[in-house]
Amino acid sequence: MANQLTQLTGVFSALADPTRRAIVGALGRGPTSVSVLAEPFDMALPSFMKHLSVLERSGVIRSSKSGRVRTCELRPKPLSQAEAWIARQRAVWETRTDRMSALVEQLHQEDFDRGRP
Amino acid sequence: MANQLTQLTGVFSALADPTRRAIVGALGRGPTSVSVLAEPFDMALPSFMKHLSVLERSGVIRSSKSGRVRTCELRPKPLSQAEAWIARQRAVWETRTDRMSALVEQLHQEDFDRGRP
Numbered sequence: 001m002a003n004q005l006t007q008l009t010g011v012f013s014a015l016a017d018p019t020r021r022a023i024v025g026a027l028g029r030g031p032t033s034v035s036v037l038a039e040p041f042d043m044a045l046p047s048f049m050k051h052l053s054v055l056e057r058s059g060v061i062r063s064s065k066s067g068r069v070r071t072c073e074l075r076p077k078p079l080s081q082a083e084a085w086i087a088r089q090r091a092v093w094e095t096r097t098d099r100m101s102a103l104v105e106q107l108h109q110e111d112f113d114r115g116r117p
Numbered sequence: 118m119a120n121q122l123t124q125l126t127g128v129f130s131a132l133a134d135p136t137r138r139a140i141v142g143a144l145g146r147g148p149t150s151v152s153v154l155a156e157p158f159d160m161a162l163p164s165f166m167k168h169l170s171v172l173e174r175s176g177v178i179r180s181s182k183s184g185r186v187r188t189c190e191l192r193p194k195p196l197s198q199a200e201a202w203i204a205r206q207r208a209v210w211e212t213r214t215d216r217m218s219a220l221v222e223q224l225h226q227e228d229f230d231r232g233r234p
């Protein structure tokens with residue numbers, strides 16, 4: 001449980017940056033070398049590597065080196081856990097608003113039954 | 118578009134903290150006064166108020182004051198936008214892995230048709 005809390009914090013923190021979200025978007029299309037991944041970004045390589053490092057520490061991506069080429073790939077599970085966390089909050093909220101709507105409907109019906117429009 | 122980028126950054130940043138996620142969880146059950154909301158947290162009120170302020174700036178919650186009581190409530194739209202962003206990344210990733218599975222299946226079938234088990 002503590003691990004999952006830490007992981008959620010890491011994942012949300014990793015996504016709290018437009019460059020890192022763009023990297024996640026690019027890696028959705030498949031594993032990519034760091035140099036190809038960095039190309040569209042107007043950013044010095046060390047800054048770009050820092051973003052990759054934040055993403056890798058959060059578990060959202062992983063990288064491996066073959067010869068001189070480092071390749072990054074998406075790990076979908078941490079993203080799914082973050083999505084599931086938000087979905088759970090939405091479910092609680094929606095259940096409550098559904099119950100409130102039902103209650104309002106019931107009160108209207110009771111007024112109507114008593115002949116008070 | 119720029120606004121939505123900023124908003125997503127704010128929402129993910131707001132969720133990158135276990136106390137703030139717990140506040141979101143509590144507010145899913147309905148609008149709550151700050152004092153009731155703060156009760157379960159072992160935290161000085163000014164620190165707690167800072168967390169509320171981060172959540173409010175991100176748009177995830179809003180608060181209003183009536184007399185001496187400040188009440189917070191959840192605003193579900195920013196959370197839904199963050200959830201939708203993750204869902205879109207997952208859709209891209211799943212489409213790719215489905216295509217890859219189909220390709221592997223096709224190659225196996227071609228080998229089989231040529232009599233190479």
